Amino acid sequence: xxxxxxxxxxxxxxxxxxxxxxxxxxxxxxxxxxxxxxxxxxxxxxxxxxxxxxxxxxxxxxxxxxxxxxxxxxxxxxxxxxxxxxxxxxxxxxxxxxxxxxxxxxxxxxxxxxxxxxxxxxxxxxxxxxxxxxxxxxxxxxxxxxxxxxxxxxxxxxxxxxxxxxxxxxxxxxxxxxxxxxxxxxxxxxxxxxxxxxxxxxxxxxxxxxxxxxxxxxxxxxxxxxxxxxxxxxxxxxxxxxxxxxxxxxxxxxxxxxxxxxxxxxxxxxxxxxxxxxxxxxxxxxxxxxxxxxxxxxxxxxxxxxxxxxxxxxxxxxxxxxxxxxxxxxxxxxxxxxxxxxxxxxxxxxxxxxxxxxxxxxxxxxxxxxxxxxxxxxxxxxxxxxxxxxxxxxxxxxxxxxxxxxxxxxxxxxxxxxxxxxxxxxxxxxxxxxxxxxxxxxxxxxxxxxxxxxxxxxxxxxxxxxxxxxxxxxxxxxxxxxxxxxxxxxxxxxxxxxxxxxxxxxxxxxxxxxxxxxxxxxxxxxxxxxxxxxxxxxxxxxxxxxxxxxxxxxxxxxxxxxxxxxxxxxxxxxxxxxxxxxxxxxxxxxxxxxxxxxxxxxxxxxxxxxxxxxxxxxxxxxxxxxxx
Numbered sequence: 205x206x207x208x209x210x211x212x213x214x215x216x217x218x219x220x221x222x223x224x225x226x227x228x229x230x231x232x233x234x235x236x237x238x239x240x241x242x243x244x245x246x247x248x249x250x251x252x253x254x255x256x257x258x259x260x261x262x263x264x265x266x267x268x269x270x271x272x273x274x275x276x277x278x279x280x281x282x283x284x285x286x287x288x289x290x291x292x293x294x295x296x297x298x299x300x301x302x303x304x305x306x307x308x309x310x311x312x313x314x315x316x317x318x319x320x321x322x323x324x325x326x327x328x329x330x331x332x333x334x335x336x337x338x339x340x341x342x343x344x345x346x347x348x349x350x351x352x353x354x355x356x357x358x359x360x361x362x363x364x365x366x367x368x369x370x371x372x373x374x375x376x377x378x379x380x381x382x383x384x385x386x387x388x389x390x391x392x393x394x395x396x397x398x399x400x401x402x403x404x405x406x407x408x409x410x411x412x413x414x415x416x417x418x419x420x421x422x423x424x425x426x427x428x429x430x431x432x433x434x435x436x437x438x439x440x441x442x443x444x445x446x447x448x449x450x451x452x453x454x455x456x457x458x459x460x461x462x463x464x465x466x467x468x469x470x471x472x473x474x475x476x477x478x479x480x481x482x483x484x485x486x487x488x489x490x491x492x493x494x495x496x497x498x499x500x501x502x503x504x505x506x507x508x509x510x511x512x513x514x515x516x517x518x519x520x521x522x523x524x525x526x527x528x529x530x531x532x533x534x535x536x537x538x539x540x541x542x543x544x545x546x547x548x549x550x551x552x553x554x555x556x557x558x559x560x561x562x563x564x565x566x567x568x569x570x571x572x573x574x575x576x577x578x579x580x581x582x583x584x585x586x587x588x589x590x591x592x593x594x595x596x597x598x599x600x601x602x603x604x605x606x607x608x609x610x611x612x613x614x615x616x617x618x619x620x621x622x623x624x625x626x627x628x629x630x631x632x633x634x635x636x637x638x639x640x641x642x643x644x645x646x647x648x649x650x651x652x653x654x655x656x657x658x659x660x661x662x663x664x665x666x667x668x669x670x671x672x673x674x675x676x677x678x679x680x681x682x683x684x685x686x687x688x689x690x691x692x693x694x695x696x697x698x699x700x701x702x703x704x705x706x707x708x709x710x711x712x713x714x715x716x717x718x719x720x721x722x723x724x725x726x727x728x729x730x731x732x733x734x735x736x737x738x739x740x741x742x743x744x745x746x747x748x749x750x751x752x753x754x755x756x757x758x759x760x761x762x763x764x765x766x767x768x769x770x771x772x773x774x775x776x777x778x779x780x781x782x783x784x785x786x787x788x789x790x791x792x793x794x795x796x797x798x799x800x801x802x803x804x805x806x807x808x809x810x811x812x813x814x815x816x817x818x819x820x821x822x823x824x825x826x827x828x829x830x831x832x
Contacts, residue, residue, distance in 0.1 A: 268448045283400030294675035305621040317359045338661045341378045354429030359658035368436030370596045382436045385656040386598045394599040398591035405606035408561045413480025416451045416473040422807035435807040455526040464517045479557040487567035487574040494582040501545045509538035551584040563588045568611040598655045624649035688816045692738035695770045705764040715748040720793035724823040737781035743826040751832040757785040792829035
């Protein structure tokens with residue numbers, strides 16, 4: 205979503221990609237519909253004309269509206285079909301998981317790797333676990349590099365579609381394989397099922413309103429063998445057949461810079477008062493879009509009033525001409541917008557777009573604070589839906605409960621073969637894993653996956669909590685990333701634990717609202733901060749507060765001690781020194797975000813803020829932005 209954390213959704217493919225089912229069906233990637241269905245859809249399309257006539261739409265052609273209506277019907281049918289399959293699978297999880305595993309092994313049996321581990325002779329889960337070790341990325345790195353150089357049938361039988369770069373939230377980026385099977389399963393088992401859940405929970409999303417989708421054209425490079433290397437997420441290019449469903453016109457995606465593309469996203473969204481959905485992979489992207497809107501609204505309103513695009517944007521002449529051909533002076537809309545902005549930004553989304561139905565984005569894990577800020581400020585009164593738990597490795601789970609405030613995900617038993625490593629065994633050399641039917645409610649586990657693109661018993665680094673079962677299938681909540689734990693003396697403070705303590709402390713600071721945060725272990729800064737006992741450097745960006753007293757800073761340390769007995773014991777002994785809390789200037793984290801993306805070549809579509817900094821230069825950057 206993606207893993208969904210910071211990592212939740214290391215890659216979260218978009219829900220609106222569902223509409224491309226029509227094209228996928230034609231290419232044979234999706235099962236053919238029963239013969240009567242096309243006729244039914246045709247009738248629905250005709251009947252849908254009545255609905256079309258009732259909706260005020262601007263700059264929409266009849267063919268665009270009809271294609272959207274048909275696509276919604278087709279994907280709706282697919283979603284109901286896949287949901288029934290999922291329900292049946294949850295009644296026989298052990299059987300389905302073994303089928304999924306053996307399917308993976310049979311497909312790769314004739315590869316170099318499959319022969320090495322004798323996949324063709326494996327008959328069940330126990331034999332697989334006995335002959336194949338638990339793995340991490342280093343186990344595959346050399347083989348993936350050889351695939352990038354042009355060797356074939358090393359790990360997977362086919363050539364990968366792309367070499368997918370992870371976001372590197374908890375360490376260096378990894379290069380994984382992405383295949384047709386991975387994408388098809390994500391679509392069928394994830395996108396269509398979540399679309400069905402979304403439409404049941406929010407029936408108004410079935411309307412023919414456009415979506416404003418905040419996504420950007422990433423930079424891909426080529427491997428030695430000509431395989432694209434880049435993020436495995438939805439892009440304007442992969443969504444080119446459905447760009448007419450979005451408010452942003454296609455020429456805007458030829459603009460290379462994120463800043464200028466974001467301006468165009470906002471400009472064309474503001475022109476359309478009937479936007480139905482705001483969408484992005486992560487809530488952080490939506491939050492930064494509204495932050496830019498608050499900063500540049502006057503310029504945007506002037507453009508709408510004049511029917512021109514600001515000369516401050518670096519646009520190629522041909523691109524500017526195509527975009528301005530879609531503009532016309534609209535002083536009436538400009539006046540409406542100006543009045544809305546002058547009334548303040550709390551609840552601004554619903555005033556700008558009175559028919560806004562939903563914000564579709566991951567708002568869990570490292571994106572939790574952005575979701576909370578959006579719900580409390582810019583998007584107050586608009587429901588949110590966080591549809592998937594996913595990663596570069598593929599689809600992991602789906603959220604079948606869109607209206608619940610807790611983000612829970614039903615594991616998809618046909619997407620990956622899953623194993624679970626108890627939290628107490630994470631550091632053991634030869635740990636024993638559990639299967640879906642063996643986990644216990646209320647317990648934490650690290651996920652291991654065997655996927656459709658050459659990873660076997662692979663530790664993805666996510667710790668999840670089993671919060672219940674749907675029939676026999678576990679329902680999980682993301683807890684934290686192993687690489688994003690604070691640990692200067694063996695105390696192991698997770699992201700979730702620290703954030704909980706931080707929110708309690710901020711609640712005790714009058715007028716303060718948390719915008720962003722991250723931490724660094726004192727060891728990475730060395731002599732920069734002077735000698736002292738190991739401690740945490742905490743960097744905060746707040747609204748409503750320009751300085752913190754020592755007493756206020758101390759409340760954060762006390763709050764964490766109250767939540768973590770281990771941390772408290774080390775503090776009492778003096779083995780861990782008091783936290784050093786630094787208040788940074790407004791916009792510091794947005795600048796850090798850009799620096800991190802530039803360093804790691806991460807796309808804005810897949811970026812997740814690191815909550816524990818592992819690079820000295822990032823911590824020093826924030827030290828340089830400290831105001832209190």
